[in-house]
Amino acid sequence: MQLEQAAGESGWPLEILEDPARQGKRLDSVAEFMDFLRCGKHSDGEMYILTEGISKLKLETSLPETLHQACLTKQSTVEALLNTLDRGDPWAGELFWWPPGETKREEVCGVDLCNKLLRYRPFAETCYVAEMRRSKRALHGQSLEMTDTLTLTDVKDLASFRLPFWDRGHGFLGSAGAGICLHVDQAWWSNVAKNFFGNKLVALWGPGTRVLDTCGGELFRKPLCERHLAALAECRRVALLRPGDVACFTGGLPHTTLVLGSALNLTFYESFLNWNCDNLDLLLSGLQRRVDQAWWQNNMEPKFVETVLGDIVRVAGDFIEDSEDHEKFVSLLRTRPLTAARLVQAGIQERLRPGTAKRRCLR
Template sequence: MSSTGRSYYSRDEVAMVQGVWPVELLQDPRRQPRVLNTAGEFVKELLLGDHVEDFVVLPRGTELLDLSFQDSIPEDVRQCLHNCRSAHDFIARVLQRPEMLEKYRADVEYIDPNRQQRDILRKDKLNLSKRIREALRMAEAGEANPALLYVAEMRLQKETPHPIGGENVKTICRRDMKDVLGPLGQWTLYWDRYDEGFFAGGRCSGKGLHVDQVLWSNVGRNYQGYKLLAAWPRGQVSKEVAMEFYDVLFAPPLRPRELEALHKAAKVVLLRPGDVYMFSGGVAHTVICVSQEMCLGVYESFVNLNPFHVDHFLHTADLEGPFFLDSYSMSPRSFRETKDDCLDQLEDAAQHFEKGGLRRVLQETVPVAEAPPSWFQLQLRLLSDDDFLRTLQQHFARAVDLCAGDRYFRRHLLQKVRFASKACGGYGGDVPLRPGQPVDSSSSYSSDMSDVDEKPG
């Protein structure tokens, strides 16, 4: 692992930021990312680490993880993006390809006079042609700044088998971080690459400030261009900033209140081409492109088994308190679908015990022909590390007990999951931890269940 300092960004990179956001925020060592050097370090951090209020970067990660733009993004999308300077250029080209209009869907977003980001024809989400035509009309009529148009969440119209994983997905990406992990990916509480998003925008476009509806993490790939990202501390600070600036794009010239909010950010990071990165989407965050070159990127959402992340995730459907954002928060009823996916993940991990453990599962796994050998070698190296495997199993045990503090989880935990949790040193959900209860890895479980609160759902 390497540390960062005032020299982390070059003069050219600092100059790129000037006039967009205060340079002193970018150069503040406290706000800079944690930089890792190898693919192995990054994957360990992804599966085991706590980055709820951190930002972790693997420079040249798309190369080190064999997740290149050419291998991951479909050729028709790459052709339409060639030499584009803005999302306006990109969608104008897509409009000339009827087969792409039938194949893909995407949000086309603009900035209204109140600086808030809005979806164009949100109700026509499956009609890409209509959305693009309206975006171009608005730009021509002066109703939307064409330079600030942003393409978000581009994905397939219809689900199709993923070329590596084989499961039905709508992501346009042909390679993902989930593929790099192989069977290790099942040792997370949640992973979403079904709806993985692709984003594209020119200078000073981006994504307005928001908190993801599910309090999960994002692992992203910044394929092209430079973009600034700010992330705020979890809980009350994120709530206050989000309630005042939800969907506001922090584009220059910044207003005094926006400057004040940026100075409250925990992290202010400049992402470079080729960076692979992770941070918590369950805190207030915003992104703005700063290079003349168009910014292109994708992300997957996940929840690792680290108890701090599991605890944070379980606050998703709170009905009050520092994680509740009025109409922006996910309802307990909607959150149940995500919980069902988590229960499936825990069951998949538990099945590895029935098959003799993770090491045996990997030994018996036949690598997919389309997968680069580096992924399998990385998985082998990780599973040869006794400390890594031991910590992963401990996190699994604690995650089950934390989930058991939620009534819906406790009711639906399968016996095989409870057994596997006990085999990893936990209580198998028999002594559940409630969200918000201290979860430091060095602390012991409390045997007193008298104050275990049941969350709605």
């Protein structure tokens, strides 16, 4: 798909999609992309895209075969998934839909993903499946960790380095006109988006933006209103993810997506925190938010915050490069007041006392 077609189908202004100052940085080099993932600054709204990254990273066979085949059909999102699901191994996920002309989503309730799909089946409005995963955690085939991811291999498995936090994430499936409404993630970490099938527009805003106040929780779908056009005119980065692209950007800044074209779009996201102190500062800032806000800007529940912090501390305390950057990383994690209080509460502060970190190289 070319940008002219993307503009025509989405209503997003072509001058914004073509603006070189807003373009995500496209790379052909796996090494350069992985370096941005490992230590790059994401908190300023930068976005890197590895063109044809699925094949370059050899991730073509990382999907369940039934899901892979379903995405090649011309079926709707609902029918494709119903023909994929193993009733003996139920999947979980959220199912959202938009009535005609609406930009705010409605959610389908149900016991599991199959039940939600069957309840929604009689309707014809646009729908999107988010956070698609297994309903029960199981041993991962390569790492032997417990995970609910559907993918067999992730970027995490291909990296020659370890990061403070790296979650295998979940899948998102939809057809033209669906997507993720404008939001920030519950945790302000970074994402690596593996766009297996279909075309998807992504817009990302920079620090200090007030776009959530005017358009939070809304899908930027055609026809765009004046508020959405004004918001897009202020975005920091915009990109058209084509089949096979892999992108990296922060989830701690406002972002939105929109599926285009006749093919189903399937993207799996991994979430992580790298060794850049600015990204750690963004994550810790986000953890100070309240937990009673609208979904598009809400914080994680305290029990999940402590789990994430615990994982970060365990890695940071054991795998520290002998460098100034990593000393700063540990110092920031140890001395941030709110974080320190939660580390004490979780009983893991001891691991980050000065001088306790083991000197081991990450490379």
